[in-house]
Amino acid sequence: MQHETVIVLDFGGQYNQLIARRVRENNVYCEIYSYKTDLSVIKAKNPKGIIFTGGPNSVYLEDSPTIDPEIFSWGVPVLGICYGSQLMMHLLGGRVCRAPEREYGKTEVFVDNSSKMFTDVQPSTVCWMSHNDYIEQAAPGFKITAHTVNCPVAAAENEEKGLYAVQFHPEVLHTAEGKKMLHNFVYNVCGCTGDWKMDSFVENNVEALRKRIGSGKVLCALSGGVDSSVLAAMLAKAIGKQLTCVFVDHGLLRKNEKEEVCSVFGPGNANGFDINFICVDARDRYFAKLAGVTEPERKRKIIGEEFIRVFEEQAKQIGKVDFLAQGTIYPDVVESGLGGESTVIKSHHNVGGLPDTVDFKELVEPLRNLFKDEVRQAGRELGLPEYLVSRQPFPGPGLGIRIIGEVTPEKVAIVQDADAIWREEIAKAGLDKEISQYYAALTNMHSVGVMGDERTYDYAVALRAVTTTDFMTAESYNMPWDVLGTVTSRIVNEVKHVNRVFYDCTGKPPATIELE
Ligand code: GLN
Numbered sequence: 001m002q003h004e005t006v007i008v009l010d011f012g013g014q015y016n017q018l019i020a021r022r023v024r025e026n027n028v029y030c031e032i033y034s035y036k037t038d039l040s041v042i043k044a045k046n047p048k049g050i051i052f053t054g055g056p057n058s059v060y061l062e063d064s065p066t067i068d069p070e071i072f073s074w075g076v077p078v079l080g081i082c083y084g085s086q087l088m089m090h091l092l093g094g095r096v097c098r099a100p101e102r103e104y105g106k107t108e109v110f111v112d113n114s115s116k117m118f119t120d121v122q123p124s125t126v127c128w129m130s131h132n133d134y135i136e137q138a139a140p141g142f143k144i145t146a147h148t149v150n151c152p153v154a155a156a157e158n159e160e161k162g163l164y165a166v167q168f169h170p171e172v173l174h175t176a177e178g179k180k181m182l183h184n185f186v187y188n189v190c191g192c193t194g195d196w197k198m199d200s201f202v203e204n205n206v207e208a209l210r211k212r213i214g215s216g217k218v219l220c221a222l223s224g225g226v227d228s229s230v231l232a233a234m235l236a237k238a239i240g241k242q243l244t245c246v247f248v249d250h251g252l253l254r255k256n257e258k259e260e261v262c263s264v265f266g267p268g269n270a271n272g273f274d275i276n277f278i279c280v281d282a283r284d285r286y287f288a289k290l291a292g293v294t295e296p297e298r299k300r301k302i303i304g305e306e307f308i309r310v311f312e313e314q315a316k317q318i319g320k321v322d323f324l325a326q327g328t329i330y331p332d333v334v335e336s337g338l339g340g341e342s343t344v345i346k347s348h349h350n351v352g353g354l355p356d357t358v359d360f361k362e363l364v365e366p367l368r369n370l371f372k373d374e375v376r377q378a379g380r381e382l383g384l385p386e387y388l389v390s391r392q393p394f395p396g397p398g399l400g401i402r403i404i405g406e407v408t409p410e411k412v413a414i415v416q417d418a419d420a421i422w423r424e425e426i427a428k429a430g431l432d433k434e435i436s437q438y439y440a441a442l443t444n445m446h447s448v449g450v451m452g453d454e455r456t457y458d459y460a461v462a463l464r465a466v467t468t469t470d471f472m473t474a475e476s477y478n479m480p481w482d483v484l485g486t487v488t489s490r491i492v493n494e495v496k497h498v499n500r501v502f503y504d505c506t507g508k509p510p511a512t513i514e515l516e
Pocket of ligand 1: 053055056082130
Protein backbone atom coordinates (compact mmCIF):
# COMPACT_ATOMS: atom_id res chain seq x y z
CA MET A 1 0.00 0.00 0.00
CA GLN A 2 1.32 3.41 -0.96
CA HIS A 3 1.17 5.91 1.89
CA GLU A 4 0.64 9.62 1.47
CA THR A 5 4.23 10.85 1.43
CA VAL A 6 5.86 14.17 2.19
CA ILE A 7 9.46 14.57 1.05
CA VAL A 8 12.05 16.55 2.96
CA LEU A 9 14.73 17.86 0.64
CA ASP A 10 17.88 18.37 2.64
CA PHE A 11 20.09 21.37 1.95
CA GLY A 12 22.49 20.52 4.76
CA GLY A 13 20.32 21.68 7.65
CA GLN A 14 20.86 20.51 11.19
CA TYR A 15 17.24 19.66 11.67
CA ASN A 16 16.48 17.46 8.67
CA GLN A 17 15.49 14.47 10.77
CA LEU A 18 13.50 16.61 13.13
CA ILE A 19 11.36 17.94 10.29
CA ALA A 20 10.58 14.41 9.10
CA ARG A 21 9.73 13.30 12.63
CA ARG A 22 7.36 16.21 13.09
CA VAL A 23 5.57 15.34 9.88
CA ARG A 24 5.28 11.72 10.94
CA GLU A 25 3.94 12.78 14.32
CA ASN A 26 1.09 14.14 12.27
CA ASN A 27 0.53 10.62 10.91
CA VAL A 28 1.94 11.42 7.50
CA TYR A 29 4.82 9.34 6.14
CA CYS A 30 7.93 11.33 5.36
CA GLU A 31 11.30 10.57 3.79
CA ILE A 32 14.49 12.62 3.55
CA TYR A 33 16.48 13.08 0.35
CA SER A 34 19.47 15.14 -0.58
CA TYR A 35 18.78 18.20 -2.73
CA LYS A 36 21.07 16.54 -5.29
CA THR A 37 18.65 13.68 -5.84
CA ASP A 38 17.45 13.41 -9.40
CA LEU A 39 14.08 15.16 -9.59
CA SER A 40 12.58 12.22 -11.43
CA VAL A 41 13.18 10.10 -8.31
CA ILE A 42 11.34 12.64 -6.17
CA LYS A 43 8.51 12.92 -8.66
CA ALA A 44 8.12 9.15 -8.82
CA LYS A 45 7.40 9.16 -5.08
CA ASN A 46 4.24 11.04 -5.95
CA PRO A 47 4.63 13.34 -2.93
CA LYS A 48 1.72 15.20 -1.38
CA GLY A 49 4.14 17.94 -0.36
CA ILE A 50 7.82 18.87 -0.31
CA ILE A 51 9.76 20.63 2.44
CA PHE A 52 13.12 22.33 1.88
CA THR A 53 15.32 22.34 4.98
CA GLY A 54 17.62 25.03 6.29
CA GLY A 55 21.31 25.02 5.51
CA PRO A 56 24.57 26.79 6.33
CA ASN A 57 25.15 28.43 2.93
CA SER A 58 24.00 31.70 1.39
CA VAL A 59 21.73 31.34 -1.62
CA TYR A 60 23.22 34.32 -3.48
CA LEU A 61 26.74 32.86 -3.53
CA GLU A 62 27.96 30.71 -6.35
CA ASP A 63 28.22 26.98 -5.61
CA SER A 64 25.56 27.13 -2.93
CA PRO A 65 23.12 24.22 -2.98
CA THR A 66 20.26 24.86 -5.33
CA ILE A 67 17.52 23.07 -7.22
CA ASP A 68 15.85 23.10 -10.60
CA PRO A 69 12.95 25.61 -10.30
CA GLU A 70 10.90 23.17 -12.34
CA ILE A 71 9.93 21.65 -8.98
CA PHE A 72 7.75 24.69 -8.25
CA SER A 73 5.54 23.98 -11.23
CA TRP A 74 4.58 20.40 -10.39
CA GLY A 75 1.48 21.55 -8.56
CA VAL A 76 2.91 19.90 -5.43
CA PRO A 77 2.95 22.23 -2.40
CA VAL A 78 6.42 23.27 -1.27
CA LEU A 79 7.37 24.66 2.13
CA GLY A 80 10.78 26.30 2.40
CA ILE A 81 12.31 26.60 5.85
CA CYS A 82 15.10 29.14 6.49
CA TYR A 83 17.69 28.43 3.76
CA GLY A 84 14.85 26.69 1.95
CA SER A 85 12.69 29.79 2.14
CA GLN A 86 15.52 32.00 0.95
CA LEU A 87 16.22 29.64 -1.94
CA MET A 88 12.58 29.65 -3.01
CA MET A 89 12.54 33.46 -3.07
CA HIS A 90 15.90 33.69 -4.79
CA LEU A 91 14.93 31.26 -7.56
CA LEU A 92 11.55 32.88 -8.15
CA GLY A 93 12.78 36.45 -8.43
CA GLY A 94 12.85 37.76 -4.86
CA ARG A 95 15.91 39.31 -3.23
CA VAL A 96 17.99 37.68 -0.50
CA CYS A 97 20.98 39.39 1.09
CA ARG A 98 23.01 39.70 4.26
CA ALA A 99 20.68 40.88 7.03
CA PRO A 100 21.66 44.12 8.78
CA GLU A 101 20.59 42.45 12.01
CA ARG A 102 21.07 38.70 12.32
CA GLU A 103 18.48 36.86 14.37
CA TYR A 104 19.26 33.97 16.63
CA GLY A 105 17.02 32.33 19.22
CA LYS A 106 13.47 32.95 20.31
CA THR A 107 11.98 35.83 18.38
CA GLU A 108 8.54 37.38 18.38
CA VAL A 109 6.87 36.94 15.00
CA PHE A 110 3.72 38.73 13.83
CA VAL A 111 1.66 36.48 11.58
CA ASP A 112 -1.29 36.94 9.27
CA ASN A 113 -3.98 34.51 10.43
CA SER A 114 -5.72 34.41 7.10
CA SER A 115 -2.87 32.24 5.77
CA LYS A 116 -3.61 28.52 5.64
CA MET A 117 -0.23 27.97 7.32
CA PHE A 118 -1.23 30.08 10.30
CA THR A 119 -4.81 29.02 10.98
CA ASP A 120 -5.41 29.19 14.74
CA VAL A 121 -1.92 30.56 15.39
CA GLN A 122 -1.63 33.56 17.74
CA PRO A 123 -1.13 36.85 15.82
CA SER A 124 2.04 37.37 17.81
CA THR A 125 3.90 34.12 18.38
CA VAL A 126 7.40 33.10 19.53
CA CYS A 127 9.49 31.36 16.86
CA TRP A 128 13.06 30.04 16.70
CA MET A 129 15.32 31.96 14.37
CA SER A 130 18.83 31.16 13.22
CA HIS A 131 19.93 33.22 10.26
CA ASN A 132 22.46 35.74 8.98
CA ASP A 133 20.78 36.36 5.64
CA TYR A 134 17.23 37.47 5.08
CA ILE A 135 14.62 37.92 2.42
CA GLU A 136 14.74 41.61 1.61
CA GLN A 137 12.03 41.35 -0.98
CA ALA A 138 9.61 38.49 -1.58
CA ALA A 139 9.33 37.06 -5.10
CA PRO A 140 6.61 38.41 -7.41
CA GLY A 141 3.24 36.84 -6.77
CA PHE A 142 4.05 36.22 -3.10
CA LYS A 143 2.19 37.75 -0.21
CA ILE A 144 4.06 38.53 2.99
CA THR A 145 2.36 36.69 5.85
CA ALA A 146 4.71 37.32 8.76
CA HIS A 147 7.40 39.73 9.89
CA THR A 148 9.54 40.48 12.93
CA VAL A 149 11.08 43.70 14.19
CA ASN A 150 14.25 42.98 12.16
CA CYS A 151 12.91 40.86 9.39
CA PRO A 152 10.45 42.27 6.86
CA VAL A 153 9.67 38.83 5.38
CA ALA A 154 9.49 36.18 8.09
CA ALA A 155 6.96 34.27 5.99
CA ALA A 156 5.57 34.60 2.47
CA GLU A 157 3.31 32.56 0.27
CA ASN A 158 1.79 32.10 -3.12
CA GLU A 159 -1.36 30.30 -2.11
CA GLU A 160 -2.50 29.59 -5.63
CA LYS A 161 0.73 27.77 -6.47
CA GLY A 162 0.97 26.14 -3.04
CA LEU A 163 4.36 27.73 -2.29
CA TYR A 164 5.17 28.68 1.29
CA ALA A 165 8.29 30.15 2.84
CA VAL A 166 9.14 30.61 6.51
CA GLN A 167 12.36 32.17 7.78
CA PHE A 168 12.01 30.58 11.23
CA HIS A 169 12.16 26.90 12.19
CA PRO A 170 8.71 25.44 12.91
CA GLU A 171 10.26 22.01 13.56
CA VAL A 172 12.08 22.94 16.78
CA LEU A 173 10.17 22.98 20.04
CA HIS A 174 11.29 26.53 20.84
CA THR A 175 8.86 27.63 18.15
CA ALA A 176 5.82 27.69 20.38
CA GLU A 177 3.25 26.94 17.69
CA GLY A 178 5.51 25.14 15.25
CA LYS A 179 3.63 21.88 15.55
CA LYS A 180 0.41 23.59 14.61
CA MET A 181 2.05 25.26 11.61
CA LEU A 182 3.42 21.98 10.28
CA HIS A 183 0.08 20.36 10.91
CA ASN A 184 -1.54 23.17 8.94
CA PHE A 185 0.89 22.72 6.07
CA VAL A 186 0.46 18.98 5.88
CA TYR A 187 -3.34 18.96 6.22
CA ASN A 188 -4.63 22.37 5.05
CA VAL A 189 -2.14 22.95 2.27
CA CYS A 190 -1.09 19.46 1.13
CA GLY A 191 -4.48 17.91 1.81
CA CYS A 192 -3.13 14.84 3.59
CA THR A 193 -5.56 12.71 5.55
CA GLY A 194 -3.03 11.06 7.89
CA ASP A 195 -2.67 7.39 6.93
CA TRP A 196 0.66 6.64 8.67
CA LYS A 197 -0.03 4.84 11.92
CA MET A 198 2.04 2.38 13.91
CA ASP A 199 -0.69 -0.21 14.32
CA SER A 200 -1.13 -0.53 10.59
CA PHE A 201 2.63 -0.41 10.11
CA VAL A 202 3.05 -3.44 12.34
CA GLU A 203 0.20 -5.31 10.70
CA ASN A 204 1.36 -4.61 7.16
CA ASN A 205 4.96 -5.43 7.93
CA VAL A 206 4.28 -8.68 9.68
CA GLU A 207 2.33 -9.68 6.58
CA ALA A 208 5.09 -8.48 4.23
CA LEU A 209 7.78 -10.31 6.23
CA ARG A 210 5.81 -13.53 6.04
CA LYS A 211 5.56 -13.23 2.27
CA ARG A 212 9.20 -12.35 1.78
CA ILE A 213 10.67 -14.96 4.09
CA GLY A 214 8.38 -17.80 3.04
CA SER A 215 9.69 -20.94 4.70
CA GLY A 216 13.21 -19.52 5.08
CA LYS A 217 15.33 -19.48 8.24
CA VAL A 218 16.21 -16.19 9.93
CA LEU A 219 19.01 -15.44 12.36
CA CYS A 220 18.92 -12.46 14.69
CA ALA A 221 21.42 -11.15 17.22
CA LEU A 222 19.38 -9.97 20.17
CA SER A 223 21.07 -7.45 22.44
CA GLY A 224 18.11 -6.61 24.61
CA GLY A 225 18.19 -3.01 23.37
CA VAL A 226 15.05 -1.42 21.97
CA ASP A 227 15.78 -1.93 18.28
CA SER A 228 16.80 -5.55 18.40
CA SER A 229 13.96 -6.40 20.78
CA VAL A 230 11.33 -4.86 18.52
CA LEU A 231 12.95 -6.53 15.53
CA ALA A 232 12.82 -9.93 17.25
CA ALA A 233 9.22 -9.41 18.34
CA MET A 234 8.15 -8.50 14.84
CA LEU A 235 9.86 -11.51 13.32
CA ALA A 236 8.52 -13.76 16.07
CA LYS A 237 5.04 -12.65 15.19
CA ALA A 238 5.62 -13.14 11.49
CA ILE A 239 7.49 -16.44 11.32
CA GLY A 240 7.69 -17.98 14.83
CA LYS A 241 10.01 -20.99 14.94
CA GLN A 242 11.75 -20.12 11.68
CA LEU A 243 13.50 -17.44 13.73
CA THR A 244 16.56 -18.10 15.86
CA CYS A 245 17.64 -15.37 18.26
CA VAL A 246 21.08 -15.43 19.80
CA PHE A 247 21.55 -13.49 23.01
CA VAL A 248 25.09 -13.22 24.34
CA ASP A 249 25.60 -12.71 28.05
CA HIS A 250 29.04 -11.18 28.10
CA GLY A 251 28.87 -10.42 31.78
CA LEU A 252 28.75 -6.68 31.13
CA LEU A 253 24.98 -6.28 31.17
CA ARG A 254 22.96 -4.13 33.51
CA LYS A 255 21.51 -5.72 36.61
CA ASN A 256 18.70 -8.18 35.78
CA GLU A 257 19.00 -7.46 32.05
CA LYS A 258 19.58 -11.07 31.11
CA GLU A 259 16.60 -12.24 33.17
CA GLU A 260 14.44 -9.55 31.57
CA VAL A 261 15.37 -10.55 28.05
CA CYS A 262 14.94 -14.25 28.78
CA SER A 263 11.53 -13.72 30.32
CA VAL A 264 10.35 -11.88 27.21
CA PHE A 265 11.88 -14.11 24.53
CA GLY A 266 12.98 -17.29 26.29
CA PRO A 267 11.03 -20.54 26.51
CA GLY A 268 7.62 -20.30 28.11
CA ASN A 269 7.51 -16.51 27.89
CA ALA A 270 4.29 -14.71 28.71
CA ASN A 271 4.07 -12.95 25.34
CA GLY A 272 3.49 -16.16 23.44
CA PHE A 273 6.56 -15.67 21.22
CA ASP A 274 7.47 -19.12 19.96
CA ILE A 275 11.02 -18.89 18.60
CA ASN A 276 14.36 -20.64 18.92
CA PHE A 277 16.09 -18.72 21.63
CA ILE A 278 19.75 -19.28 22.40
CA CYS A 279 21.26 -17.62 25.43
CA VAL A 280 25.03 -17.99 25.44
CA ASP A 281 26.83 -17.68 28.74
CA ALA A 282 30.11 -16.15 27.61
CA ARG A 283 30.96 -14.39 30.85
CA ASP A 284 34.11 -16.34 31.64
CA ARG A 285 35.54 -15.94 28.15
CA TYR A 286 35.04 -12.21 28.28
CA PHE A 287 36.56 -11.78 31.70
CA ALA A 288 39.53 -13.89 30.67
CA LYS A 289 40.09 -11.75 27.57
CA LEU A 290 39.69 -8.52 29.51
CA ALA A 291 42.00 -9.45 32.37
CA GLY A 292 44.72 -6.86 32.78
CA VAL A 293 43.42 -4.62 29.97
CA THR A 294 42.98 -0.97 30.94
CA GLU A 295 43.12 1.02 27.71
CA PRO A 296 39.55 2.06 26.68
CA GLU A 297 39.92 1.49 22.95
CA ARG A 298 41.48 -1.95 23.51
CA LYS A 299 38.62 -2.85 25.79
CA ARG A 300 36.05 -1.80 23.21
CA LYS A 301 37.84 -3.77 20.54
CA ILE A 302 38.12 -6.94 22.56
CA ILE A 303 34.46 -6.82 23.53
CA GLY A 304 33.36 -6.24 19.94
CA GLU A 305 35.56 -8.95 18.46
CA GLU A 306 34.63 -11.49 21.06
CA PHE A 307 30.98 -10.84 20.26
CA ILE A 308 31.55 -11.74 16.65
CA ARG A 309 33.47 -14.87 17.66
CA VAL A 310 30.66 -16.08 19.92
CA PHE A 311 28.00 -15.26 17.38
CA GLU A 312 29.93 -17.02 14.63
CA GLU A 313 30.22 -20.19 16.67
CA GLN A 314 26.48 -20.22 17.22
CA ALA A 315 25.78 -19.49 13.59
CA LYS A 316 27.96 -22.42 12.55
CA GLN A 317 25.91 -24.77 14.68
CA ILE A 318 22.72 -23.53 13.11
CA GLY A 319 24.18 -23.96 9.65
CA LYS A 320 23.03 -22.07 6.63
CA VAL A 321 20.41 -19.43 7.24
CA ASP A 322 18.49 -17.62 4.54
CA PHE A 323 18.25 -14.24 6.19
CA LEU A 324 20.18 -12.25 8.72
CA ALA A 325 17.96 -9.78 10.56
CA GLN A 326 19.30 -6.37 11.55
CA GLY A 327 17.75 -3.63 13.62
CA THR A 328 18.83 -0.79 11.35
CA ILE A 329 16.61 2.26 11.88
CA TYR A 330 15.99 5.37 9.81
CA PRO A 331 18.55 7.67 11.49
CA ASP A 332 21.19 4.99 10.71
CA VAL A 333 20.13 5.09 7.08
CA VAL A 334 20.26 8.89 6.95
CA GLU A 335 23.59 9.05 8.79
CA SER A 336 25.13 6.50 6.45
CA GLY A 337 24.63 9.13 3.80
CA LEU A 338 21.88 7.28 1.97
CA GLY A 339 19.21 9.84 2.62
CA GLY A 340 19.65 13.48 3.40
CA GLU A 341 22.64 15.62 2.93
CA SER A 342 24.50 15.06 6.18
CA THR A 343 27.98 13.72 5.57
CA VAL A 344 28.70 10.10 6.35
CA ILE A 345 28.93 10.06 10.12
CA LYS A 346 29.31 6.33 10.50
CA SER A 347 28.53 3.32 8.43
CA HIS A 348 26.15 1.11 10.25
CA HIS A 349 26.20 -2.54 10.86
CA ASN A 350 24.37 -3.07 14.06
CA VAL A 351 26.76 -5.79 14.97
CA GLY A 352 30.08 -4.73 13.54
CA GLY A 353 31.26 -6.77 10.62
CA LEU A 354 28.79 -9.57 11.12
CA PRO A 355 27.49 -9.99 7.60
CA ASP A 356 30.96 -10.96 6.37
CA THR A 357 31.35 -13.84 8.74
CA VAL A 358 27.94 -15.45 8.74
CA ASP A 359 26.63 -17.49 5.87
CA PHE A 360 23.34 -16.00 4.77
CA LYS A 361 21.61 -14.97 1.57
CA GLU A 362 19.90 -11.69 2.35
CA LEU A 363 19.45 -9.06 5.02
CA VAL A 364 16.05 -8.26 6.50
CA GLU A 365 15.74 -4.84 8.08
CA PRO A 366 12.06 -4.24 8.80
CA LEU A 367 12.70 -1.15 10.97
CA ARG A 368 14.68 0.66 8.30
CA ASN A 369 12.10 3.38 7.80
CA LEU A 370 11.34 4.09 11.44
CA PHE A 371 12.54 6.73 13.84
CA LYS A 372 13.38 5.67 17.39
CA ASP A 373 10.11 6.85 18.89
CA GLU A 374 8.25 4.94 16.18
CA VAL A 375 10.27 1.80 16.92
CA ARG A 376 9.18 2.11 20.54
CA GLN A 377 5.58 2.57 19.45
CA ALA A 378 5.79 -0.50 17.21
CA GLY A 379 7.18 -2.43 20.20
CA ARG A 380 4.15 -1.45 22.26
CA GLU A 381 1.84 -2.55 19.45
CA LEU A 382 3.64 -5.90 19.47
CA GLY A 383 2.97 -6.28 23.18
CA LEU A 384 6.52 -5.83 24.50
CA PRO A 385 6.73 -4.71 28.13
CA GLU A 386 7.34 -1.03 28.77
CA TYR A 387 10.73 -1.58 30.46
CA LEU A 388 12.07 -3.03 27.22
CA VAL A 389 10.42 -0.54 24.94
CA SER A 390 11.45 2.59 26.82
CA ARG A 391 14.99 1.48 27.54
CA GLN A 392 17.76 4.05 27.31
CA PRO A 393 20.59 3.71 24.85
CA PHE A 394 23.17 1.25 26.14
CA PRO A 395 26.57 1.05 24.48
CA GLY A 396 27.58 -2.16 22.72
CA PRO A 397 30.56 -2.73 25.05
CA GLY A 398 28.13 -2.49 27.96
CA LEU A 399 29.42 -1.89 31.44
CA GLY A 400 32.92 -2.58 30.14
CA ILE A 401 33.31 1.11 29.35
CA ARG A 402 31.62 2.26 32.54
CA ILE A 403 34.41 0.75 34.60
CA ILE A 404 37.62 2.72 34.45
CA GLY A 405 40.66 0.48 34.31
CA GLU A 406 40.60 -3.29 34.35
CA VAL A 407 37.22 -5.01 34.16
CA THR A 408 36.67 -7.74 36.76
CA PRO A 409 33.54 -9.60 37.89
CA GLU A 410 33.75 -7.87 41.30
CA LYS A 411 33.81 -4.43 39.71
CA VAL A 412 30.92 -5.31 37.41
CA ALA A 413 28.84 -6.37 40.41
CA ILE A 414 29.53 -3.03 42.12
CA VAL A 415 28.45 -0.98 39.07
CA GLN A 416 25.37 -3.12 38.52
CA ASP A 417 24.18 -2.60 42.08
CA ALA A 418 24.99 1.10 42.23
CA ASP A 419 23.36 1.63 38.82
CA ALA A 420 20.19 -0.20 39.88
CA ILE A 421 19.85 2.05 42.93
CA TRP A 422 20.43 5.19 40.84
CA ARG A 423 17.74 4.11 38.36
CA GLU A 424 15.29 3.17 41.04
CA GLU A 425 15.60 6.48 42.85
CA ILE A 426 15.41 8.55 39.69
CA ALA A 427 12.22 6.74 38.74
CA LYS A 428 10.85 7.22 42.27
CA ALA A 429 11.52 10.94 42.05
CA GLY A 430 9.58 10.96 38.76
CA LEU A 431 12.56 12.25 36.80
CA ASP A 432 13.06 9.30 34.46
CA LYS A 433 11.12 10.80 31.56
CA GLU A 434 12.90 14.10 31.88
CA ILE A 435 16.49 12.87 31.74
CA SER A 436 17.77 11.49 28.45
CA GLN A 437 20.36 9.11 29.85
CA TYR A 438 21.66 8.23 33.27
CA TYR A 439 23.91 5.58 34.72
CA ALA A 440 26.41 4.78 37.44
CA ALA A 441 30.06 4.09 36.66
CA LEU A 442 33.02 2.93 38.65
CA THR A 443 36.04 5.16 38.88
CA ASN A 444 39.34 3.44 39.37
CA MET A 445 40.02 5.43 42.46
CA HIS A 446 40.33 4.24 46.03
CA SER A 447 40.02 6.69 48.84
CA VAL A 448 39.93 6.68 52.59
CA GLY A 449 36.69 6.69 54.50
CA VAL A 450 35.36 5.78 57.86
CA MET A 451 32.50 3.39 58.51
CA GLY A 452 31.46 2.16 61.92
CA ASP A 453 34.54 3.78 63.44
CA GLU A 454 36.73 1.79 61.14
CA ARG A 455 38.99 3.05 58.41
CA THR A 456 37.96 1.99 54.91
CA TYR A 457 39.90 2.21 51.68
CA ASP A 458 37.33 1.66 48.94
CA TYR A 459 36.05 2.59 45.49
CA ALA A 460 34.35 5.79 44.39
CA VAL A 461 31.22 5.53 42.23
CA ALA A 462 30.47 8.23 39.65
CA LEU A 463 26.87 9.11 38.82
CA ARG A 464 25.97 10.62 35.49
CA ALA A 465 22.71 12.04 34.17
CA VAL A 466 22.38 14.12 31.01
CA THR A 467 19.72 15.75 28.92
CA THR A 468 20.07 15.89 25.18
CA THR A 469 17.82 15.83 22.17
CA ASP A 470 20.24 14.40 19.65
CA PHE A 471 23.04 12.81 21.72
CA MET A 472 25.55 14.93 19.80
CA THR A 473 25.64 17.54 22.55
CA ALA A 474 24.42 17.13 26.10
CA GLU A 475 24.11 18.94 29.40
CA SER A 476 24.56 17.54 32.86
CA TYR A 477 21.15 17.32 34.52
CA ASN A 478 20.45 19.74 37.36
CA MET A 479 19.77 16.94 39.84
CA PRO A 480 17.88 17.84 43.03
CA TRP A 481 20.21 17.63 45.99
CA ASP A 482 17.86 15.41 48.00
CA VAL A 483 17.81 12.78 45.23
CA LEU A 484 21.60 12.81 45.18
CA GLY A 485 21.63 12.54 48.96
CA THR A 486 19.29 9.55 49.06
CA VAL A 487 21.16 7.75 46.31
CA THR A 488 24.54 8.42 47.90
CA SER A 489 23.56 7.04 51.26
CA ARG A 490 21.87 4.03 49.70
CA ILE A 491 24.87 3.20 47.55
CA VAL A 492 27.36 3.58 50.34
CA ASN A 493 25.20 1.49 52.64
CA GLU A 494 24.01 -1.19 50.27
CA VAL A 495 26.92 -1.70 47.89
CA LYS A 496 30.01 -3.25 49.39
CA HIS A 497 33.40 -1.65 48.72
CA VAL A 498 32.07 1.79 47.91
CA ASN A 499 32.73 4.63 50.33
CA ARG A 500 32.38 7.69 48.11
CA VAL A 501 29.97 8.96 45.41
CA PHE A 502 30.60 11.68 42.83
CA TYR A 503 28.16 13.42 40.48
CA ASP A 504 29.51 14.31 37.04
CA CYS A 505 28.68 17.95 36.23
CA THR A 506 30.39 18.05 32.84
CA GLY A 507 28.54 18.59 29.57
CA LYS A 508 29.33 17.24 26.10
CA PRO A 509 31.52 18.78 24.82
CA PRO A 510 34.03 18.81 26.46
CA ALA A 511 33.22 15.43 28.04
CA THR A 512 31.40 12.58 26.31
CA ILE A 513 28.24 10.95 27.63
CA GLU A 514 30.04 7.70 28.41
CA LEU A 515 33.26 7.74 30.42
CA GLU A 516 35.38 5.68 28.03
N1 GLN B 1 22.67 30.27 5.91
C1 GLN B 1 21.40 30.92 5.86
C2 GLN B 1 21.39 32.17 6.76
O1 GLN B 1 22.29 32.42 7.45
C3 GLN B 1 20.32 29.97 6.29
C4 GLN B 1 20.45 29.56 7.72
C5 GLN B 1 19.56 28.39 8.07
O2 GLN B 1 19.01 27.70 7.22
N2 GLN B 1 19.46 28.11 9.35
O3 GLN B 1 20.43 32.91 6.73
